[in-house]
Amino acid sequence: MTLTEERAKSSPMRRLNKPDPTARSRGGQRFLLVGLIMASAYSLFPVWWLIVAATKDRTGLYQTNGMWFSDLHLWSNLHQVFTYEDGIFLRWTANSFLYAGVGSLGGTLIALATGYGLARFDFPGRGLVFACVVGSFLIPIALLTLPLYLLFSEIGLVDTPWAMLIPCLINPFSVYLAKVYTEATIPFELLEAARIDGAGELRIFFSIVLRMMTTGGATVFLLAFVNTWNAFFLPLTLLRGEDNWTLNIGLYNWSGKRAESGIDLTSLVLTGALLSIIPMAIMMVAMRRYWRSGVTLGALK
């Protein structure tokens, strides 16, 4: 808490002080730039290679220089990805959007309500609830997922969309973030004033608190969305049939086909991998502001 507060205080000052040319030698500056450029090249070249690879056909992929384009086969690759096994790739994409979108939306709403309750009310057991939230960060995913598989198969939820959606509704990290955001944005006095005016608690939450928490809520949603989109162990365990798979599980399956049955789907896998990055990249760039504050805030508290 103290770190972010200090950061907020010191940042206007910083902007005035920086840049500070007297303090650094030119040679030192150049050395830093070379280091950063090398790190950037390391970060970007695999992505570049993936883009190039997605435009090549099988022979191009195996026989030409991987870092540069040869004959353009992007359209036929896309056509192949979308029509392979009756367009199963589109189905996986829709599933990924369904689980990440709906699951995170529900999860965010529950998290905001819980965070608000924890931050602005003093009820017995509040400490215990918060301890559960923080304690759950240490629980290995296997400890939850395997018994969940058994419990869900008892009630017939395994291999249905519910198997992914229900676990997404309860996200302790979202609750933790929501509590932190409530503390930072909702003043006690405002709640008092609304109560004196005769507003009910539910109304206060839905028409005042939620509106003031749009930034915090968007961050919580974004992080939950990314997490669900990237999930691997949970869908691998709980979803058995191809129809309910996510993009991740589908690509995993395709990339294993070669060792398993000798069918080489490499160019399909790579084009699919590139496609599966796009929604995530658009989302992250569009919501850059929220995302940055979320990553750093969550980390510093």
Add this chain to the structure above:
Amino acid sequence: MIRSLRWKGAAFTVPFQLGFVFLYLLPIGYAVYQSLYRSQSSGLGLGGSTDKFSGLDNYQQGLSDSAFMGSVLRVVLFACVQIPVMLLVSLALALCLDALTSKAASRFRIVLMVPYMIPGVVAAIVWLNLYSPDVGPLTSLGRVFGLDWNFFAPSMVWPSIGNLLTWHGIGYNMVIIYSALQGVPRELFEAARLDGASEWRIARSIKIPFVRGALVLTGMLSIIQMLQIFNEPALFRNVTPQTIDDSFTPIMIIYNQAFNAGNYHYAATLSVLLALILGVASFLFYRLTARETD
């Protein structure tokens, strides 16, 4: 606070509490319960099996299971190498960014964050293909320098996975450390410069101690993730089953016990054990780093 208001406040947390009971407490309880039983096939093994209470026998078996303990040790050793390397690189990059003008810094920051935007499974797929001797450019690049490396050789598997994890994790860790660096009061640098301190000295004596908290936190998160590593080795195994066996990491063993061997009781036992190991490791790491800051 008025009594009725308290309860209304508590009501906001009820959906979460109910969900937590069903999705966290109940499964954990069920796993612990299962870990105390063993299934015994009745008769000739054809008539199904019954569960029999076995106390802590499963735990004894788990602790003396050389495949499981070996995989824990393997992952811990790997963590001791990969995490410091990744955090050092992230710290160095954060310090570099901090020394640039804010405009240049924000450009580099976006570029360096690109790997973090890529889902872990996709990142593994991309690197697997980069490593691949058939389609990847790295093998032929190595030949140019006279290196005949094979990224899928048994001795190269951990460095290959380590490079993948480092590539994927640098941006995220760098941003956390960088934002902690922004909190250092700039007056301190002026004072130090007036006293004749070099930039390197300022970084070492002011900046690094100041971001210690962020380093401890990123280190802790990395340890928690590393002990549970599954995706990357699973994808490697998918492509080169001959180098990575199915007991490579603790979670892989647990998954196989549950879904290939059908031994849920033992899988539950091992996941409880892994949770305990994770708790102990986090506690030790926390104590080790907290004592020095006091």
